[in-house]
Amino acid sequence: MNRAFNIGQLSRESGVNPETIRFYERSGLLAAPPRSAAGYRQYAEADVRRLRFIRRGRELGFSLEEITTLLALDAQPHSPCAEADRLVREHLAAIEVRIADLQRMQIALSKLATCDAAEAEHCRLLEALDNRECALHPPVTLG
Structure with a gap:
């Protein structure tokens, strides 16, 4: 079963702070997640993986534009x-x-x-x- 994360849990699992997660959502690097009945964001395991990918790319000094390109490449493993x-x-x-x-x-x-x-x-x-x-x-x- 796919575990759901709130933004605090996602932050701990991915090593990315909540404000940066929100920024990545606004900039399109991370898709806006579904929300609970109470309006809380509900993230999936795939979001943890994606944020770790972005974080590691940033640690290596890649720009957000470059990371966007790398994410697109990652989404097509046979390219x-x-x-x-x-x-x-x-x-x-x-x-x-x-x-x-x-x-x-x-x-x-x-x-x-x-x-x-x-x-x-x-x-x-x-x-x-x-x-x-x-x-x-x-x-x-x-x-």
């Missing part, structure tokens, strides 16, 4: 995997760019973290953000 492969390659390339950007930020911030100025006027971070030149410390460029 070619080329679209999913394309999405993952594009997503991986974007992550690699972000990692490189983060590494550059890490290097710049590491240089700024060694400031020994007593006053904000000579603070390395503030100088770098304002791009000021200061006699005590050479400016550090971000990026």
Whole structure:
């Protein structure tokens, strides 16, 4: 027998908070469930699976649009995997760019973290953000 879940139970089972579940319903990622006589939403096991799929996709950084595409592919298990492969390659390339950007930020911030100025006027971070030149410390460029 298929178990029915209220929104709190669905939240616990899927790891997605109730407000996000409502948002996914409004945006069409999750179908609006039937309601009990008292007006409470009644979700099924399939909704738990779908929300876990969405949550894992979000944890991997996929956009809701990309997840919509992946859900459509998942709904047709015998369709070619080329679209999913394309999405993952594009997503991986974007992550690699972000990692490189983060590494550059890490290097710049590491240089700024060694400031020994007593006053904000000579603070390395503030100088770098304002791009000021200061006699005590050479400016550090971000990026």
